[in-house]
Amino acid sequence: MAGRVARERLLVAERQGLKLAILCRTAAIAVGMFWLTVGLNLSGFTPNLMALSALALFAAIGIASYVVIGTRYERWWLKYALYASDIFGVCAVFVVIPVSQSAPELPQILAFRAFGVQFLFPLVAMACLTLSWRLVAWSGVIAVTGWWAAFGLAIAGMEQRLSWGDLSPEATASEYLSLFLSPDFVGYGTRLQETVLLMIAALILALAVYRARCVFVAQVEAELARERAVRTFGRFVPETIAERLASSRGxxxxxxxxxxxxxxxxxxxxxxxxxxxxxxxxxxxxxxxxxxxxxxxxxxxxxxxxxxxxxxxxxxxxxxxxxxxxxxxxxxxxxxxxxxxxxxxxxxxxxxxxxxxxxxxxxxxxxxxxxxxxxxxxxxxxxxxxxxxxxxxxxxxxxxxxxxxxxxxxxxxxxxxxxxxxxxxxxxxxxxxxxxxxx
Missing domain, CATH: 3.30.70.1230 (Nucleotide cyclase, GGDEF domain)
Structure with a gap:
């Protein structure tokens, strides 16, 4: 019985956490839309209508997900789909949105070098709010998968691809800079390093959420044991004695x-x-x-x-x-x-x-x-x-x-x-x- 009650309370906590995560997500989208309109106008750039439309779509998806939580239309896989869409959406930005509106001919690989995988870390961290370690681990896997997929699409049309392996052991400083600043430099090792770190961080967060769930369940079971003890003896002994019985393990x-x-x-x-x-x-x-x-x-x-x-x-x-x-x-x-x-x-x-x-x-x-x-x-x-x-x-x-x-x-x-x-x-x-x- 205690396990069932703990699971029910944990499910309520997960739903509340998912709602909080969606609210944070919506706030982040609102900030992004503000920047793409007001911020870019103040900076002298023209807002990207395609990006604005994509953000509006993502906001609508989040609001719809928020509304169905706790209703008969809720499905266990919805939160996984929502996080996958968010992560793939961020990864798509590195492929679709030009690095610079004033120089659209710049190779898209520069987006990976100029901005990087750190944009995916908040999404993985936000999954912790749901108290679902599976969702956190899933977010990490999807982030790594999406990042490599976007990277593959970005370099698909490149005639030449340079990486750290093209640098000789005796390379000079000028050769190092020439390779690193080359528009053909893709940096396979860098992409591997950043995705490995991303996955490690996701797994650590998933473990932390799992431990938090265990503590939550233990607290619920302790609370139920205390309630049983107080119910059992509350009619026969003073409250202080009942509390001592409730707090006495076993x-x-x-x-x-x-x-x-x-x-x-x-x-x-x-x-x-x-x-x-x-x-x-x-x-x-x-x-x-x-x-x-x-x-x-x-x-x-x-x-x-x-x-x-x-x-x-x-x-x-x-x-x-x-x-x-x-x-x-x-x-x-x-x-x-x-x-x-x-x-x-x-x-x-x-x-x-x-x-x-x-x-x-x-x-x-x-x-x-x-x-x-x-x-x-x-x-x-x-x-x-x-x-x-x-x-x-x-x-x-x-x-x-x-x-x-x-x-x-x-x-x-x-x-x-x-x-x-x-x-x-x-x-x-x-x-x-x-x-x-x-x-």
């Missing part, structure tokens, strides 16, 4: 990590709800669970799910924290206080060990879950708390990190349903402070 990937599972349930909730209006029950329950989620988040825990009148939380997965057992014990104390303030009595099961976690569901609807023996043990300890009259039950892993003020006392080994061997269990009771609050 936090939601399937993994097994040491952590603590916390299971909370309200005592006698069925009896509490019986006889009360549903609106009152839901409002009170919602307020308590919201405060409980905040209390767990303050200890860097993550609420995995709400289970009717209770919840399941995890410490050290998917968000890494230090001392998850300590954080879970502190969170349990906070939950007891919160329950007392809301008029509830709760039972809490705490278990430490390996916890498997990861996303489950379809592409359209996903949830994060934890599972394994540790989670099952926490759930069984919460149930056992009812039988032994305890408020909080913890296993050995959690109790090993307790402090004296946690008021945990050993209950010895207890038989727990679903586990063959008895488990050592520690309990924590609610105690009243002098001011009447609960601890």
């Amino acid at each position: 936090a939601l990937a399937p993994q097994v990590r040491h952590g603590v599972a916390l299971v909370l349930d309200i005592e006698n909730f069925t009896a509490y709800a019986d006889g009360r209006p549903p609106e009152e029950v839901i409002e009170t329950l919602g307020a308590f669970l919201a405060r409980s989620a905040e209390a767990i988040s303050r200890r860097e825990g993550v609420v995995i799910s709400f289970t009717g009148d209770g919840l399941l939380a995890a410490f050290n997965t998917p968000l890494k924290i230090r001392e998850p057992e300590r954080a879970a014990l502190d969170a349990a104390s906070d939950l007891l206080k919160c329950a007392d303030e809301c008029g509830f009595r709760v039972r809490v099961g705490l278990a430490a060990g390996k916890i498997a976690s990861g996303r489950v569901g379809s592409e359209q609807r996903q949830a994060f879950t934890i599972y394994g023996d540790t989670v099952n043990r926490a759930a069984r300890l919460e149930v056992l708390a009812k039988d032994v009259g305890a408020t909080v039950l913890a296993d050995a892993g959690v109790a090993g990190k307790a402090r004296p003020d946690d008021l945990l006392k050993p209950l010895g080994e207890q038989k727990i349903r679903g586990f063959e061997a008895p488990l050592a269990v520690w309990s924590k009771q609610m105690t009243a402070l002098p001011d009447g609050t609960a601890n």
